[in-house]
Amino acid sequence: xxxxxxxxxxxxxxxxxxxxxxxxxxxxxxxxxxxxxxxxxxxxxxxxxxxxxxxxxxxxxxxxxxxxxxxxxxxxxxxxxxxxxxxxxxxxxxxxxxxxxxxxxxxxxxxxxxxxxxxxxxxxxxxxxxxxxxxxxxxxxxxxxxxxxxxxxxxxxxxxxxxxxxxxxxxxxxxxxxxxxxxxxxxxxxxxxxxxxxxxxxxxxxxxxxxxxxxxxxxxxxxxxxxxxxxxxxxxxxxxxxxxxxxxxxxxxxxxxxxxxxxxxxxxxxxxxxxxxxxxxxxxxxxxxxxxxxxxxxxxxxxxxxxxxxxxxxxxxxxxxxxxxxxxxxxxxxxxxxxxxxxxxxxxxxxxxxxxxxxxxxxxxxxxxxxxxxxxxxxxxxxxxxxxxxxxxxxxxxxxxxxxxxxxxxxxxxxxxxxxxxxxxxxxxxxxxxxxxxxxxxxxxxxxxxxxxxxxxxxxxxxxxxxxxxxxxxxxxxxxxxxxxxxxxxxxxxxxxxxxxxxxxxxxxxxxxxxxxxxxxxxxxxxxxxxxxxxxxxxxxxxxxxxxxxxxxxxxxxxxxxxxxxxxxxxxxxxxxxxxxxxxxxxxxxxxxxxxxxxxxxxxxxxxxxxxxxxxxxxxxxxxxxxxxxxxxxxxxxxxxxxxxxxxxxxxxxxxxxxxxxxxxxxxxxxxxxxxxxxxxxxxxxxxxxxxxxxxxxxxxxxxxxxxxxxxxxxxxxxxxxxxxxxxxxxxxxxxxxxxxxxxxxxxxxxxxxxxxxxxxxxxxxxxxxxxxxxxxxxxxxxxxxxxxxxxxxxxxxxxxxxxxxxxxxxxxxxxxxxxxxxxxxxxxxxxxxxxxxxxxxxxxxxxxxxxxxxxxxxxxxxxxxxxxxxxxxxxxxxxxxxxxxxxxxxxxxxxxxxxxxxxxxxxxxxxxxxxxxxxxxxxxxxxxxxxxxxxxxxxxxxxxxxxxxxxxxxxxxxxxxxxxxxxxxxxxxxxx
Numbered sequence: 001x002x003x004x005x006x007x008x009x010x011x012x013x014x015x016x017x018x019x020x021x022x023x024x025x026x027x028x029x030x031x032x033x034x035x036x037x038x039x040x041x042x043x044x045x046x047x048x049x050x051x052x053x054x055x056x057x058x059x060x061x062x063x064x065x066x067x068x069x070x071x072x073x074x075x076x077x078x079x080x081x082x083x084x085x086x087x088x089x090x091x092x093x094x095x096x097x098x099x100x101x102x103x104x105x106x107x108x109x110x111x112x113x114x115x116x117x118x119x120x121x122x123x124x125x126x127x128x129x130x131x132x133x134x135x136x137x138x139x140x141x142x143x144x145x146x147x148x149x150x151x152x153x154x155x156x157x158x159x160x161x162x163x164x165x166x167x168x169x170x171x172x173x174x175x176x177x178x179x180x181x182x183x184x185x186x187x188x189x190x191x192x193x194x195x196x197x198x199x200x201x202x203x204x205x206x207x208x209x210x211x212x213x214x215x216x217x218x219x220x221x222x223x224x225x226x227x228x229x230x231x232x233x234x235x236x237x238x239x240x241x242x243x244x245x246x247x248x249x250x251x252x253x254x255x256x257x258x259x260x261x262x263x264x265x266x267x268x269x270x271x272x273x274x275x276x277x278x279x280x281x282x283x284x285x286x287x288x289x290x291x292x293x294x295x296x297x298x299x300x301x302x303x304x305x306x307x308x309x310x311x312x313x314x315x316x317x318x319x320x321x322x323x324x325x326x327x328x329x330x331x332x333x334x335x336x337x338x339x340x341x342x343x344x345x346x347x348x349x350x351x352x353x354x355x356x357x358x359x360x361x362x363x364x365x366x367x368x369x370x371x372x373x374x375x376x377x378x379x380x381x382x383x384x385x386x387x388x389x390x391x392x393x394x395x396x397x398x399x400x401x402x403x404x405x406x407x408x409x410x411x412x413x414x415x416x417x418x419x420x421x422x423x424x425x426x427x428x429x430x431x432x433x434x435x436x437x438x439x440x441x442x443x444x445x446x447x448x449x450x451x452x453x454x455x456x457x458x459x460x461x462x463x464x465x466x467x468x469x470x471x472x473x474x475x476x477x478x479x480x481x482x483x484x485x486x487x488x489x490x491x492x493x494x495x496x497x498x499x500x501x502x503x504x505x506x507x508x509x510x511x512x513x514x515x516x517x518x519x520x521x522x523x524x525x526x527x528x529x530x531x532x533x534x535x536x537x538x539x540x541x542x543x544x545x546x547x548x549x550x551x552x553x554x555x556x557x558x559x560x561x562x563x564x565x566x567x568x569x570x571x572x573x574x575x576x577x578x579x580x581x582x583x584x585x586x587x588x589x590x591x592x593x594x595x596x597x598x599x600x601x602x603x604x605x606x607x608x609x610x611x612x613x614x615x616x617x618x619x620x621x622x623x624x625x626x627x628x629x630x631x632x633x634x635x636x637x638x639x640x641x642x643x644x645x646x647x648x649x650x651x652x653x654x655x656x657x658x659x660x661x662x663x664x665x666x667x668x669x670x671x672x673x674x675x676x677x678x679x680x681x682x683x684x685x686x687x688x689x690x691x692x693x694x695x696x697x698x699x700x701x702x703x704x705x706x707x708x709x710x711x712x713x714x715x716x717x718x719x720x721x722x723x724x725x726x727x728x729x730x731x732x733x734x735x736x737x738x739x740x741x742x743x744x745x746x747x748x749x750x751x752x753x754x755x756x757x758x759x760x761x762x763x764x765x766x767x768x769x770x771x772x773x774x775x776x777x778x779x780x781x782x783x784x785x786x787x788x789x790x791x792x793x794x795x796x797x798x799x800x801x802x803x804x805x806x807x808x809x810x811x812x813x814x815x816x817x818x819x820x821x822x823x824x825x826x827x828x829x830x831x832x833x834x835x836x837x838x839x840x841x842x843x844x845x846x847x848x849x850x851x852x853x854x855x856x857x858x859x860x861x862x863x864x865x866x867x868x869x870x871x872x873x874x875x876x877x878x879x880x881x882x883x884x885x886x887x888x889x890x891x892x893x894x895x896x897x898x899x900x901x902x903x904x905x906x907x908x909x910x911x912x913x914x915x916x917x918x919x920x921x922x923x924x925x926x927x928x929x930x931x932x933x934x935x936x937x938x939x940x941x942x943x944x945x946x947x948x949x950x951x952x953x954x955x956x957x958x959x960x961x962x963x964x965x966x967x968x969x970x971x972x973x974x975x976x977x
Contacts, residue, residue: 004229004250004252004253005032005033005107005115005250005253006030006031006032006033007032007033007035007248007249007251008025008026008029008033008034008035008247008249009155009156009217009218010025010034010037010244011036011204011242012036012039012244013038013040013241013242014038014040014242014381014385015036015041015048015049016048016338016384017241018241018242020239021237021241022083023052023053025234025248026053026083031083031248032084032085032088033082033084033088033105033107034056035082035117035119035155036081036119037119037120037121037156038077038078039061039080040077040079041061041063041079042064042074043063043069043662044069044663044666046058046061046662049083055086055087056083056084057084057089058081058082058084059081059083059092059105060081060082060103060105061079061103062081062100062102063079063100064077064079064100066100067100069661069662078100079100080100080101080102080103080120080121081103082105082117082119088107091107091108092107092108093105093106095116095146101135102118102119102120102138102139104116104117104142106150113149114151115152116149116153117152117153117154118139118142118154118155120135120139120155120156121156121157122135122136122159123159125159125175129174132175133178136182139182140182140186143186143188147186147221151220151221151224152221153218153220154220155218155247156216157215157216157244158179158215158216159175159215160175160176160215161176161213161215162179162180162183162190162193162214163180163193164189164190164194164197164201165195166192166193166195166197166201167193167201167214187221188220188221189219189220189222190214190218191217191218191219191220191249192214192218193214194225194228196230199233200212200235201214201233202214203215203216203217204243204245205245216244216245218247218249227251227252228250228251229251230250231247231248231250232248233246233248234247234248236354238351238354241381269328269509270326270329270517270518271329272505272506274327275326280325280326283325284322284326285521285526286523287325288317288318288321288523289523289526291316291317291320291321292317292525292526292529295310295313295314295317295529296313297529300535300536300539302536307536307544308544310532314526314529314530317526318526319513321522322518338384338387338388338390338392340387343380343384343387346383346384347380349379350377350380353373353377354376356369356372356373357369357370357373392669393864396669396670396864399413400670400671400864403674403677410678414663414665415663429443429446430446464592465592476541490535491534491535493524493528493531495531496527496530496534497527500519500527501520503519505517511546512546568631569586571583571586579616580614580616580617583617587618587619596619597618597619599619599622600621602618604625604626605627605629606625607638607640613625632690633689633690634689634693640781642696642697642698645694646697646701646705649687649691649705650705650707652687653686653705653708654708656682656683656687657715657716660678660683661716667716667717667718667867668718668867671861671864671867672717672732672853672857672860672870673853673858673860673861674861676733676853676857679712679716683712684740688744691740691744692744692747692783694741695781695783695785695786696786702737705741706725706736706737706738709734709736710728710729713729713732717732717874719875719878724843724878726830726833727840727878728878729830729849730843730849731847731857732853732854732857733851733853735822735826735849736826736829739825742793742794743818743819743822745786745787745790746791746796749799750818751811752765753799753808754811768780768783771784772784772785794818794822798817826849830849831844831848842940843877843878843880845940845944845948846877846944847877854874854948855964856949857870862961866969868972869969869972869976870968873949873968873971873972876901876947876971877948879901880899880947881899890908892908892909893907895907895908900975901943901975902939902943905943905946905975906939914974917970918966918970918974922934922963925959925963925966926963929953933953934951946967947967949964949967950964951963
């Protein structure tokens with residue numbers, strides 16, 4: 001038996017303008033694995049690869065900003081990925097390579113060695129040769145490692161000329177010589193240049209009518225050349241807006257075929273919206289009634305097989321009616337929201353120019369027809385990319401506007417962008433590897449048979465079990481007789497209809513592909529049959545098997561949800577003897593009710609100075625003693641060492657923030673105001689969960705938490721890592737991590753105090769508080785002494801008053817008082833740190849912690865197209881030092897200067913025209929007194945005013961917005977360009 005795997009390699013030069021041609025190639029050539037180079041996607045946009053075609057998935061993509069995902073602006077070149085057919089993606093595993101130009105996958109086969117594919121994009125000729133040589137050496141090391149494990153295939157843009165039987169290159173540049181030595185040493189050949197290759201030998205044709213060269217290749221060892229069935233370079237196409245041509249290669253796999261590589265045909269879902277618009281629901285109801293007309297209704301005394309048959313007939317009738325009357329959803333590959341009318345017109349113009357070029361025998365060089373065709377292709381490519389960027393910007397703007405109203409849409413967008421990890425469908429059972437679908441099913445069956453195999457030794461039946469069994473039998477018998485004789489207990493059509501009206505639309509179907517809408521719109525005949533079916537199920541105490549395949553089963557009352565629930569149990573005792581007693585009680589309870597605890601998953605923590613330990617037994621097995629464990633999300637350490645907990649919080653804070661950025665919440669497309677609120681709402685809540693109980697935090701731990709917060713703060717603002725931390729926090733209005741924890745503890749104190757006196761936590765809290773107040777315990781640890789220290793630090797005496805008089809503010813009053821006290825202390829500490837540091841001498845005149853968000857960040861939310869300019873202004877606020885001595889010479893005007901921003905904005909003659917335009921914009925704002933006020937300021941005061949985007953002059957809201965825009969756009973125009 002033999003089969004084929006079709007590989008494709010293509011440098012798409014920007015995936016957004018290449019989707020139509022890529023989909024065309026995948027479909028026409030039945031490509032199994034496609035290696036893409038230069039997709040030009042950032043990490044937060046990588047979900048685009050999943051929307052190219054519903055039958056393909058991206059595997060192990062490398063993005064252009066993987067080294068610095070939080071950067072505002074990055075050079076959009078590079079990016080490699082694999083696009084794999086969905087039917088074989090379960091046999092594909094990612095290979096972890098720490099490089100943005102190389103990505104790899106492993107294809108698992110059944111009877112022979114695996115296939116290792118590597119998609120590469122080597123440095124172009126515009127890069128230094130040394131850079132290219134390093135990557136060739138890296139590729140050499142990768143090949144040497146994986147060639148010992150299986151067949152290695154290298155696909156990609158090599159950016160080097162290669163010789164072969166169909167093409168001989170006489171040019172011997174350094175790149176070609178180096179790569180030729182690499183090929184000879186590893187015995188590799190380029191497939192499309194071999195004698196069996198088809199199509200053109202060149203794969204690259206410059207936009208500017210440069211030379212045609214073969215720099216894209218699919219490489220394989222000469223020892224495996226017999227596996228190749230064919231290889232060809234595709235001709236030019238009207239959809240191909242890249243200057244590279246794809247390469248297609250087919251591999252013959254004798255007796256190593258993946259067993260079930262046939263395409264899985266997913267049943268298309270019903271488009272209920274179209275059905276409502278086209279009035280198909282009445283037709284569906286009528287067709288359902290017609291198909292149910294001949295269905296025979298079993299009697300109450302029927303067998304279980306009759307119920308199964310009856311249920312199957314109902315499902316078949318619904319499905320037949322659906323097929324005949326209802327429209328279905330289809331995947332339209334070219335129907336992209338950014339495919340505007342203008343893009344369509346440019347595409348039609350490009351297609352017509354291409355037809356003229358073909359009719360003239362495809363001339364090249366300086367020929368007029370060829371130049372017109374290339375010009376039309378460039379215009380189409382440029383407009384398609386612009387249309388996509390505009391569409392994405394509109395999407396982000398819409399999400400941002402809806403954030404305060406409907407957060408569900410934003411989270412749906414972010415969750416959709418999260419790439420789920422692909423898992424390999426392999427199973428090892430008793431040392432035997434199962435790869436095919438049948439083998440895997442047999443393996444699972446064998447596994448569960450061994451788990452649920454009945455024990456040959458008879459277990460004694462307890463009195464409780466006998467009583468329960470007898471009660472169930474009596475209830476079963478009584479219910480059947482009562483149900484038969486009393487029609488009031490029968491489920492009625494009105495009850496079924498009432499339940500159907502409460503069902504929600506757009507919910508997933510079961511294995512029978514029946515959705516709620518089928519039942520709601522099926523008509524009276526369907527509701528009558530459903531009622532009969534439910535009554536049969538209740539009377540016979542038997543439900544169809546398909547109802548039991550999912551997580552729940554049908555119960556006799558159709559209004560009751562599944563009662564299944566499971567949770568952990570925590571036991572607390574002051575000594576081992578009492579602990580053993582409580583464990584024994586749980587053990588006896590589990591024996592009575594026929595379930596078991598797992599001793600291997602149970603742990604115990606011993607909070608004691610004594611090193612002696614007594615075993616706690618569960619089912620005669622000792623419960624393992626651990627040093628730390630996580631309980632309700634809080635990491636507990638028996639040695640009272642909190643460093644592990646702090647390190648975990650730091651990792652969580654950084655990883656969750658970067659995860660949001662990579663999922664689409666990137667500060668270059670979403671305003672900092674929105675990013676700030678989401679990070680505080682999600683990342684801080686997740687990282688500092690349970691921080692109310694963090695006691696005895698050391699200075700080292702505080703420093704680690706502060707560093708993690710600074711990293712996140714700089715990341716969401718796109719600021720340099722070397723930026724001073726107090727500046728970064730002030731620009732976004734963040735307090736220190738220590739004050740955040742203190743605030744959470746103070747609010748937790750308010751909840752404890754205002755709790756009802758009858759509740760156990762309140763009683764324990766008051767007991768320990770009184771012990772601390774009257775020094776009943778020496779060296780008391782925990783929440784009470786910690787919160788006492790915090791109350792003193794922030795000058796809050798309400799708790800002492802409460803212990804003495806019982807009076808305490810309401811929670812709203814306490815919350816407001818805490819926030820004010822924390823803010824005052826934080827601002828005083830910030831002022832103290834900035835006053836003794838000369839780097840803050842000018843920054844404190846621009847912005848302070850008490851002002852919250854910098855006005856540029858607030859402005860960016862209303863003007864998302866100016867986010868990059870706003871970030872530039874904020875960055876200048878952290879870098880400007882007007883007091884520096886003039887040590888540098890300007891090569892434009894010949895003057896010495898100390899700070900580059902001061903020199904450009906205020907004195908450099910080269911920028912005089914831009915400076916004049918800036919002043920014209922300022923003069924147009926508000927009354928003439930405002931421009932006179934600005935002119936009267938000193939150079940440093942004027943610079944602080946425009947960098948802060950704020951003025952104390954009385955302006956209305958529109959005039960203040962105009963002033964902010966003038967400062968942001970003109971300073972960016974002068975300094976950045």
